[in-house]
Amino acid sequence: MKRRAAVTCVCVVLFLVGARLPFPTLDAEALFEVSDVMGISSPRLSLFTLGVVPFLTAFVLIELFSLLTKPGRRLRRQGVEGRRKLNRAALLASVLVVGIQAKGISLWWSGLTSPSGATVTTAPSWFLMITLSAATFVVAGLAEAISRYGLGNGFAVLFVASLIPSVFSTIRHLAVGAPYGEPGTNIMGLVWVALFTAFVVAFMRYRPEVRLTTSEGMSLPYRMPPLPQGIAPLSWAYAVVHLLTGPVTLSATPILQLDPIPYFGLLAVVILALSPLAGWMFTAHKRLETNLEGAATVDAEPYDRLWTRGLILGALVLAGGGAGVAALPELLPAVDTAVLPLLTLLPLVAVALDLVDEARLVAKGKLERILTLDNVHLAELLRARLAEEGIESVVTCFRYRRLSYFLGPLFKMGLLVPAADRERAEQLVEETPFQIV
Secondary structure, three states: HHHHHHHHHHHHHHHHHHHHEEEOOOOOOOHHHHHHHOOOOOOEOOOOOOOOOOHHHHHHHHHHHHHHHHHHHHHOOOOOHHHHHHHHHHHHHHHHHHHHHHHHHHHHOOEEEEOOOOOOOOHHHEEEEEHHHHHHHHHHHHHHHHHHHOOOOHHHHHHHHHHHHHHHHHHHHHHHHHOOOOHHHHHHHHHHHHHHHHHHHHHHHOEEEEEEOOOOOOOOEEEOOOOOOHHHHHHHHHHHHHHOOEEEEEOOOOOOOOOHHHHHHHHHHHHHHHHHHHHHHOEEEEEEHHHOOOOEEEHHHHHHHHHHHHHHHHHHHHHHHHHHHHHHHOOOOOOEEEEEEEEHHHHHHEEEHHHHHHHHOOOOEEEEEEEEEOHHHHHHHHHHHHHOOOOOOOOOOOOHHOOHHHHHOOOOOEEEEEEHHHHHHHHHHOOOOOOOO
8 A cells, every 4th residue: 555655646746747848949038028029938948848638639639530430330349359459559659649749849948039139949959859758758757667566557646737737726826815805815715615615525425326137137236426426517618608798700709798797697597508428428338338348128218218317416516516616706705716616626636536446445455446438437346246245345546537528448346356356357247248348
């Protein structure tokens, strides 16, 4: 347990240090001057400028390819072997995306000159590209080290770790107080975030159970997913509202100009409108049957009832939380603007719960991985099946994976069981009549 926790902590610290190391050969002052003239926010100048984003991009592209094209769907139907080919394609795509992004940034940096006449960098673009690419693959190595020797999925942990600086900045800002008020005036902001986080934790842990019947007549337990529509409608809602309220290229004025409170109200409405769409895509009855090919029947009436109830509750959590956290400073002037948004809170809570679950079981003794899979429905069913037989288990990265449906191949889930129960657990998994993907 201590060794695994230490590996994770060391890799996270190395990642955060690398994210703050200045990029060699760059003149930060000259680049800031250029940014001010161009009217854009100053770009990050760290060695790990690209971070894990290129890998996220590549895996999303391959996942969409596997969903939207006939060759991709054919590979998905080939089970483990097909998924292995898709994963290899995603890794190759990652190399390509890293190269393209590194080349683009290096060409931009090497061609900039500040108003005072200083060049942003004297290094050739090929040197910048190689350095950026190498640093990005170091990030991938840290993520792989966490996945193999630490706690949790490495890419998920590092992605959430990239949010840590903003979290500490927010906490520090709340602790010292806003320039216009006393530190005590920010207590409502802290209370809001604490209460909302507690609510999200409780909601994510609450999962009612239904029964699935296979074609062989086997009855298996299945627990309903927490926050069934995932984080998708939240991120989509911000984009939709921004298009409605922000500047449009065809016009000098916004389509719709709103004051803050109506803006956040519109945000909540859009989230509620998008939630049924995302819920149908990811966790509806048909999606469950697709992911659990081999289930002859699902007890549809209780499943649909529980799914609908979970969908409504999840939508209210996302709508109320996303709009509420943003609107609170407008509603209560005593609350500082430095409150954590829901897009930061949800990943942090999900990864923290995943790590706590894994650490709790690791503390009881040695764990062994008996399966690595991408299918969230099957992962939940296998965990419930083992629990029914008295075998403790944990699915790594499960809650975070629920929030990031298109990134399954990157955010791998591992089914871990105590070493003493490995043989029995493997036998139960083999008896489960579902294709392991």
